[in-house]
Amino acid sequence: MTALPPPVAKPRKTKTKPTARRTALLGAMFLMATSAIGPGFITQTTVFTVQLGAAFAFAILVSILVDIAVQLNVWRIVGVSGLRAQVLGNKVLPGAGWVLAALVFVGGLVFNIGNIAGTGLGMNAMFGLDPKIGGLISAGIAILVFLSKKAGLALDRIVVLLGAVMILLMLYVAIVAAPPVGEALKNTVLPAEVDFLTITTLIGGTVGGYITYAGAHRLLDSGTTGEKHVKEITRVSLLGIIVTGIMRVLLFLAILGVVSSGVALSGDNMAADAFFAAAGEIGLRMFGIVFWAAALTSVIGAAYTSVSFVTTPATKDRTRSLITVVFIAFCAAVYVLAGQAPQTLLVFAGAFNGLILPLGFGILLYAAWRRRDLLQGYAYPKWLLGIGVLAWLLTLFLGWMSLSGLAALWQ
Secondary structure (H helix, E strand, C coil): CCCCCCCCCCCCCCCHHHHHHHHHHHHHHHHHHHHHCCHHHHHHHHHHHHHHHHHHHHHHHHHHHHHHHHHHHHHHHHHHHCCCHHHHHHHHCCCHHHHHHHHHHHHHHHHHHHHHHHHHHHHHHHHCCCHHHHHHHHHHHHHHHHHCCCHHHHHHHHHHHHHHHHHHHHHHHHHHHCCCHHHHHHHHHCCCCCCHHHHHHHHHHHHCCCHHHHHHHHHHHCCCCCHHHHHHHHHHHHHHHHHHHHHHHHHHHHHHHHHHCCCCCCCCCHHHHHHHHHHHHHHHHHHHHHHHHHHHHHHHHHHHHHHHCCCCCCCCHHHHHHHHHHHHHHHHHHHHHHCCCHHHHHHHHHHHHHHHHHHHHHHHHHHHHHCHHHHCCCCCCHHHHHHHHHHHHHHHHHHHHHHHHHHHHHC
């Protein structure tokens, strides 16, 4: 009688892959949010709140509405197609994707110099360090993230942690500042003043340039692609938009509370002065933490996304990480040598990225409208395409309105 072979033990089910994917999705959500709420946005919010007061609430509302229309479409199109934005661009119009890649990469360089400058300002507020030394230390921390053997996991965890810290600290300062919420609500729908350059700069700093694609490209790396994941893609993108909106509103209310109390803000770091006026020495340290966290996550997000535009899925992880390290190191060196006032650089970067937005977003919308084959046969929702087109037309108009004022920001 032939002996039966010993039973083969069934492999134990592991939750490693699902857990890793959930972490990556959470990281994509916070990467989008923290990239949108970088040092540029904090600086812009302070500068424009001082200039416009409660009327700036209208610009916040417009930026959130545009953010919703842009991100829902970008995440859906990139996620369902499983292709990066520049690849889609080349398939829609040969060469268009590389033009987009070049613009995003250059814009990412400009923005990341400002981000590193922001980490320096944060370190200065926290410890009194020279901003340039603080910027170099922070750039080194970002480089260590990408030199890690598990760079993707390290990226996801650090942006989630720092994003949560920012929300909690801004909530505290917003409560302490006691802003005129009623006046802000009124100006949200009936603004006392509307400034097109302000709106364009804010949109450019929150959904322009590399920021548009930060979360969506990270989504691809999580493996959440194709029509079967549409619900998951939508849910994560919506949560990211909600997180972004909460952070924007809290920061605005914190600054508005200080401005409305009669405190005069001036100088190269008005945001730090506002936090100090709201909560004293503790507020200044909190500003340092918030600003540094916002800047560091934006350094990471800008580097990751910009490099994703000049590499392909076939590029080895080690090669991509080394390119990212060089990218960060170059931006840090330019910041140290340029001597440009950080506040001016941050505002300029937002306006510049606002001009890039119409090109890339227009390419993706065309793919959704006319190139169903690129979306694996997916029937793209007309309502979603409709709000995307409206947002795109608005970005065209705002971009045109801001052209005359862009050069003035650099003077």
